[in-house]
Amino acid sequence: MIVAPLRARREVLGAVTLARMPPHPALTGDELTLVEDLVHRVALSVDKARLHRETEHIAERLQRSLLPDLPKVDHLTMAARYTPSHATAEVGGDWYDSFVLPTGATTLIIGDVTGHDLRAAVATELLPPRLLYTDGLIERRGESLEHGMTRLRQHAAALAHTHPAELCEELIAGLAPHNTDDVAVLALRLPLAGQ
Structure with missing residues (x-):
C-alpha cells in the first residue's frame, strides 16, 4: 500500500492511497515514478481549482463592496x-x-x-x-x-x-x-x- 500526499505550494491538500491486492505484485520502481507524477498532477489540479474558487469569491466580494x-x-x-x-x-x-x-x-x-x-x-x-x-x-x-x-x-x-x-x-x-x-x-x- 502507498499513501502519497497531494502537495502544492508547500501545503498538503489531501492524500492518495494506492494498494495492490494479492495475487498482483507490489508496485515497481517505474510504476512508483508514474504514481508520483500522477499524484503531483492531481495536486496541481486541486490547487488550481481551489485558487480559482478563492479568486471568484474575492472578485465578487470586491465588486459588491463597490456598490452603494x-x-x-x-x-x-x-x-x-x-x-x-x-x-x-x-x-x-x-x-x-x-x-x-x-x-x-x-x-x-x-x-x-x-x-x-x-x-x-x-x-x-x-x-x-x-x-x-x-x-x-x-x-x-x-x-x-x-x-x-x-x-x-x-x-x-x-x-x-x-x-x-x-x-x-x-x-x-x-x-x-x-x-x-x-x-x-x-x-x-x-x-x-x-x-
Whole structure:
C-alpha cells in the first residue's frame, strides 16, 4: 500500500492511497515514478481549482463592496441587485447608484464600464415599477436583442406588482440563472397617483 500526499505550494491538500491486492505484485520502481507524477498532477489540479474558487469569491466580494446602499426616499421604494458572471473570476464592470440631488430629485444610474450597450428602462407607462438594467440581463449568444427585450418585458409585466427587491431577484433568477456576463438591476416603484 502507498499513501502519497497531494502537495502544492508547500501545503498538503489531501492524500492518495494506492494498494495492490494479492495475487498482483507490489508496485515497481517505474510504476512508483508514474504514481508520483500522477499524484503531483492531481495536486496541481486541486490547487488550481481551489485558487480559482478563492479568486471568484474575492472578485465578487470586491465588486459588491463597490456598490452603494440606495438612499431612503419617503415616497419611493427602491431595490437593486448585482450578480456576477458565472463564466469569469474577474471583477465585473456592471454598477448602479442612486442619490438625492440638492433639489430633492432622486437620481438613478446604472452602467457597464466595459462599454457594452447600456439598455435602460423597460417598463411601459402602464407598469408601476421603473427598471434599469445592464446588458447581461437580456443578451444571449446567438439571439437577437429584440428577443431578449421581449422576454424581459414579459417577465417584468408578470412581476409588475411585486416589491422592487423581489422584482430584481426574480428577473435575475428567471432571465440570467447561468449568466456569462455580470448583471446589475435597479428597480424603482413610484407612488400611485394621489399618494
